[in-house]
Amino acid sequence: MAEDLVLDTPIRDWVLIPLSVVMVLIGVLRYFVSKLMRSFQVPDPKIVKEGQVVVRARNLRAGANFIPPKSFRSRRFYFSNEENGLLHVPKGQSQNAQAAQMFSDPNMATDMMKKNLSMIIPQTLTFAWVNFFFSGFVAAKIPFPLTQRFRSMLQNGIDLSTVNVSYVSSRSWYFLNLFGLRGLFSLILGEENAVDDTQRMMQMGGFGFDPTKNLSAEKDSIDIIQHEWALPKFEQRAEAVLRKLVH
Structure with missing residues (x-):
């Protein structure tokens, strides 16, 4: 049977609260450090152009049924024809263009390394601090029952299987703060917080963003669209409404 514990007040004052405050302060400090270490990058015109093409193609798909069939076919041909379509990717284009772009721009790799260091070093030091000073403490209790699957996480x-699953250890509290404070950082620092900035750089700076795949996927989406002009249906609905009003 799981045992219930009585948490001492000094544990709240000297373990739970300090851990939470330190995690918030480290997140804010990491944001400003990464902001100072950030170098200005001139956007690649090719990536910007291809991104705008993808946006225009998506707008065409979203409003396809509101333009006449002939106009839609001409626009689809403009985007996806095999000769000079904006979404057409030549077969001879290198599949390693993303890696080539990364190596051609040393600032991109340097910024990524700075971002990783600004995240890994504080997390490593904080975990060592928590593991050394607060290891083995039961820091808090969740005010609702949980199943045994949450024991390894909380x-x-x-290493006591008789303790109620609702109790949270100091080490688990560290990990919960590490992965659960993103919303708080968004409130404190705005939407442009350090975590989102790193993710955005990975996506738009060449890491995780492959314009070739986006163009090909959008071309396939436009090719398989079944156009159905919505104007005749609107006319029928308008006629039906007028008949009801007359009668």
Whole structure:
């Protein structure tokens, strides 16, 4: 049977609150450090152009049924024809263009390394601090019952199977703050917080963003669209409404 514990007040004052405050302060400090280490990058005109093409193609798909069939076919041909379509990717184009772009721009790799260092070093030092000073503490209790599957997540560092699953160890509290404070950072620092900035750089700076795949996927989406002009249906609905009003 799981045992219930009585948490001492000094544990709240000297373990739970300090851990939470330190995690918030480290997140804010990491944001400003990464902001100072950020170097200005001139956007690649090719990537910007291809991104705008993808946006225009998506707008065409979204409003396809509101333009006449002939106009839609001409626009689809303009985007996806095999000779000079905006979404057409030549077969001879290198599949390693993303990696080539990364190596051709040393600032991109340097910025990524700075971002990784600004995230890994504080997390490593903080975890060592928590593991050394607060290991083995039961820091808090969740005010609702949980199943046994949550034991490994909430009671990291406590090897007692008789303790109620609702109790949270200090080490688990560290990980919950590490992965759960993103919303708080968005409120404090705005939407442009450090975590989102790193993710955006990975996507738009060449890491995780492959314009070739986006163009090909959008071309396939436009090719398989079944156009159905919505204007005749609107006319029928308008006639039906007028008949009801007359009668």
